[in-house]
Amino acid sequence: MTEKLYYWAENLENYTSDNDKETNNYEVIEIKRLNFFIGKNNAGKSRFLRNLFQNTQGQQIYNSLQFRKLQAFTNHLIHSNQYNNHTYFTHFINTVEQIKPSNIGSANSNFSNSLNYLSRFGQLSSLYTNNNKSQAETTFSQEIEQNLNPIFTNPKFYIPILRGMRPVTDLDEKYPYIERAQKDYFKxxxxxxxxxxxxxxxxxxxxxxxxxxxxxxxxxxxxxxxxxxxxxxxxxxxxxxxxxxxxxxxxxxxxxxxxxxxxxxxxxxxxxxxxxxxxxxxxxxxxxxxxxxxxTEIHAFFIEEPELHMHAGMVRQLMNFYLNETPHYYFFTTHSNHLLDMADESDQVMIQKFVKQPKKEDPTKFDFKIYRCDRDRDLLASLGVRPSSVYLANCTIWVEGITDRLYITKYMEKYLSELESSNVELYKKYRRFMPNYHYTFVEYAGSNLVHWCFSDDYADQLEDKGLSAKAVASEMLLIADGDIQGKADRVHVLKSELKKENYIILECKETENTLPKDSIIRIAQKKFSKMKSKTKQGFNIEKLKEINSLDYFDHKDYGIGKLLDDQIRNPRTSAEKTAFADGTGVGTIKYKLDFCREIIKYFDENPDWEMTPKAKDLCIRIFKHIEKCNSN
Structure with missing residues (x-):
């Protein structure tokens, strides 16, 4: 998803955000299809959610870059106190405040008047370096009138915590839960x-x-x-x-x-x-x-704590339902840590963390700060997640790190979509398997493998192998990179303590070698274009077009970083110089997670991409493992 949308809750004081890095406007949040509001109790999440719901028109104004720039500059001038006594400053502030979603019809005239006042006290050039007022006005008008997302104009819907399918009164046309929500929240x-x-x-x-x-x-x-x-x-x-x-x-x-x-x-x-x-x-x-x-009709839904009464796996299924089967935008307050992984797996997910802080000038009053975030320790702590959290899924799939998990998750989705047309019965059997319920992933670092004990024996915490896998995870399938073959101690761990059906050693160096050739080349070309001139010197990216073999990147010894460099390196360029490889050794791709996210985005935008044979074989083993562990 490449579209960038912004939203804000009107008529709420003391809320600020860090979302808009482009203009530093602190009264706007970026939104995507699934928007999670997290934070401790009483952090201001629900109040913000309900106010978003109540703003029924005009939200497209926040998607005007010209407006966000003006609003951010206005806040800067107010806090600088430099122009408080200027004749036109007060007129300027009052006019900017009139550019609101509630009066979108007069937005153009108010915007134009704001720039007039700004010009009169000599600050227009500070906001627009070319001092072009008419161009700013034209652009602003286009931004709020063209390409409107339907969620800015279509009806919105609110689902409160107090909900249920059983009537609590015998009276016809009487809905106590709705009436309670009206009485508590809506005048x-x-x-x-x-x-x-x-x-x-x-x-x-x-x-x-x-x-x-x-x-x-x-x-x-x-x-x-x-x-x-x-x-x-x-x-x-x-x-x-x-x-x-x-x-x-x-x-x-x-x-x-x-x-x-x-x-x-x-x-x-x-x-x-x-x-x-x-x-x-x-x-x-x-x-x-x-x-x-x-x-197709698109709406915005505002939902309080969707995880109520649900198993973690079912909550994930709910989110998959929203993403796959509906076109809407969703806003949730939640305390569920099981939804955090979705930020890694989809670019249609946004997590906003709410923090309540006492005001410096008056500790009896509070500011509510909204931070855009993906995953961090503070985020987990704000959800109440402790180190004693346990695995609840029926089986586990062990992978070497986050990029392996993301690639394999995407492979599994693709494998299922192919089954839908090639083997309907198997598709129906496999599609029911839910992440975090029927199976879950465990990330381990390859070098730490020797510290894990996979047998049923008790693991002494003071020994090198003091981590008991079976004490923290259920039935497991461990996937190891092919380069483990050169590390006898790790291979010995797998073969001596696990049954053959419980581990997979890839026949290529690492998971990236199982990616389709076209996707690697496309992302490599994109990343190369953004490299510094010094890095690109000595390489010719056009040489990637000369790769004809579909299995060029399927190598048992070298990572795709080295394979890319070897292909595009000019004859006189030193073998020590690299563009994509993380060093001169085995050639793992540089910035693995960033490269992975680009690949995932490419997959999402090009649904016709094809899996390699090794990726498909991996999916077959994984789904058989999940089926076996969920057969009873």
Whole structure:
């Protein structure tokens, strides 16, 4: 995803952000498809989330570079106190404040007037070096009027923590959870009601409307049930029924019934709480993905703690459902550490950390700081994750590091997509396996392998092999790079303490050697173009086009960094000089994680990429291992 979007919650004081490095505007956050707000309790996450939801129009203004530059410069001038007594300074500040999402219609005139006042006290050239006011005005107008993302104009939806599918009153058309949310959070109850607050209470009514409606409405419910089956019910056929009749106690039925596979249908409240939550959180999102004519429709959903009552693996499935089966943008408050890995696996994920800090001038008042982050120790601590966290998955896949995990995860996704057309039965069997539930990854450093004990024997903590693998991880499959063959101690560990089916030694140097030739070349060309002239000197990147062999990078001794350098090095260039290799030894690619992220991005943007035979063989072994460990 290359599109960069910004958002902000209006009418909230004392919130600042570090997201916009381009202009240093501290009142804007960058957003993507999945946006996680994390932080300790009372850090300001939920209040910010609800205010985002309530801002119903005009958010496109924050995606104007001209506006963000103006706003950031205004804040700079205010804090400098340099122009407080200037005649036009107050007029300038008041006019900038009028450029708000709530009055987007007058944005152009207010922007123009702001620049006029800025010019009158001699600061226009400080903001626009060429002093071109008319160009700035034209650009601003284009930025807020063209290429609008639908989430800036389409209806938004809020899912509070208080939600459930079981009615808590016998009164018709009475929805206590929605009414509670209105009373607590929304003054304008005509504007915020059952049309945009989702609690699960109206699912019975919504199902009746669709199933008794037009053919395309019934077809939409059928499609939704198929997706429910795929993501949450192990491919068992699922049918949702707004049952009309008496319940077991002779009362009129008022709850949704569900039928799973060949079992008899039963009231939804007899289903596990986690699965009920999954239905609440996915139904409206899926139904609202299409308009009445069947065209894609994009909305923003604001969801409080989606992980409630759910196993970690199911929460990950929920996020995969959102990404794969809906076009919407989502904003979550969460305390779930199991969602953090998604920032590594997809460029459509954003994590924002909220921190509450006492004001320096008055410790009884607080500032709320928002930091964009991926993964760090503070982030984990803010979620309450402690070192004693344990593995809960049914089996583990051990890889040498983060890049191996990311590559293999992407291979598994690709392998599944190919199975869908080549072997439907196997695809249905494998697609149900959820990360962090049916399996999970464990990252180990290759040199640390000898410190792990893989046998059932007790590991003495004072010995070199004092780390017991089986004490922290379930049934394992260990994947080792091919260069381990030259390290007899590590090979001995694997062969003596693990069964043959529990380890894989790659037949090439490392996982990067299993990447497709085209993807390596494309990313290498891209990275070479950004290298310094001194680094590029002595190399000719055009020589990569001369590689004809599909298995050129499939080498048992050398990494792709050296293989790239050897191909593009000019005849007179010293063999000691490198462009891609991390040193002059075995040739591992330089900046492995950065290169990996570029490859993953290339895969996402080019879904027709093809796996190499070794990558496919690796997937076959992995899925067989997962199947074996989840067969009971």
């Amino acid at each position: 304008n109850q005509n504007k915020f009601n059952h049309e945009n607050i989702i609690t699960g209470e109206r699912l019975y009514h919504e199902l009746k409307v669709h199933l008794l409606g037009k053919p395309q409405q019934r077809e939409l419910i059928k499609q939704y049930e198929e997706k429910l089956s795929q993501y949450f019910f192990d491919n068992e056929t699922v049918t949702l029924i707004p049952y009309i009749g008496k319940d077991d106690n002779g009362h009129d039925n008022d709850v949704v019934h569900i039928k799973i596979g060949e079992d008899d249908q039963f009231p939804i409240h007899k289903l596990g709480d986690g699965l009920q939550q999954a239905i609440i959180l996915t139904y409206e999102a899926y139904i609202k993905s299409k308009d009445k004519e069947g065209n």
